[in-house]
Amino acid sequence: MYVIDYINNLCSGRGPFPFFLVISSWGFTLVLMVILIYHFFLYMIGKKYRNKKFVYDLGRDTENNRKEKNKK
């Protein structure tokens, strides 16, 4: 009974679950902002990005890549 009450409280309207969503969404926004600023800074100082997976995904035949190639 105690467990069911506990789970019900966990899920209820403005209980811990929406609180978790609020905190995690705000926190993750902050993390993404930091990543963005970090990469922008590295771009400004001219540091090349060499992540294999990203480069592999980027090198595939996507529409953006085709546009870039056409521009060149």
Place this chain on the structure above:
Amino acid sequence: MTHISKYQLFTLMFIFEVGSTTLFALGISAKQDAWIVILAALLLGVFIMYIFTELQKAYPNKNFVEMMTSILGNKLGMVMAFLYVWQTIWSNSRNLREFGEMILLTSLSRTPLIVIIGSFMILSIFTLLKGIEVLARVSEILTPLLLIFLVMVFILIYLSGEMNFENLRPVLGNGLKPIIRALPNVAMFPFGELYIFLMYYQFVNEKEEIRKIGMTVVIVAGVLLAITLIVDISVLGDKYAAIAAIPFWEVIRLINIREIITNLDAIATMIIFYGGFFKMTVYMYGNVLIISDLLKNKNYKLILILYGLFLIYFSIAFEPSFAYHRWMTSFDTNYFGIYFTHVFPTLMFLIYVVKRKRVQL
């Protein structure tokens, strides 16, 4: 391999957008200017659809989870996908509850909520076990019906002589502040919710048409919602539209053409229910795909059944009543919904652009 045509994508997205929005008077906190809020949110909707489709163009054969892991790396991408699972569970159960309550309020007032929600869920699970193509094909049949019904309601209510356009005046009587305050709410619900289709784009045959379809859906649905709001406010007035349980249903009940065409509310309930069914099912399939990707489990059927059972419990446990549900809407959208629908995809796209520039250095 699952395939859906561009027309099926259009009908799925359209029905998803219009789905539960007919239940609420969106942006009604701006009073008689609520329809302006919808049109302003439409612009934000076009912007976010541009971001979604840019991501899709960058990764045409990948789903949302794979995009996250490619752009943010495996660990952070997985964390983000995990958060999206919980946000989608929240939206999905809200949606399920809304339609359960709608049936309870309008047709089956003595039936326990769990029976309504349970049968709704069985239907959704049954459809999804047959595959997303089945849902897409059914949407092809039902979308014209929904569209014709909405237009017919607009015409019939006008012919009934119930519309008083004076209710819409003064335009911008309270200035721009209430419109700006109501904007995040409508930007998230319904336009931002289209993020779930990032899990579907990989199935579309003609991928180069996705942006055109997405933009068309946002514009057509936005205009239709603005007209619905104009009808709601001009018939009920902004005060009653704000407090009515289901404003559009109240409007439909007032249709009366010479005592011949009247009592259309039963048909209306059924057709509004179609919208809810599609919205709920699209959300459900999208989220099950996210979970399967996270668990690296290709057999989604077991996850689907377990997810459905959890949703039945959750949609009943998380809110005591429909009034509470409506009160919670602004909290959900302003405090976390808008982050998942607008902020995360935009930041993700910007990170992608900067990383791409760094690769090309």
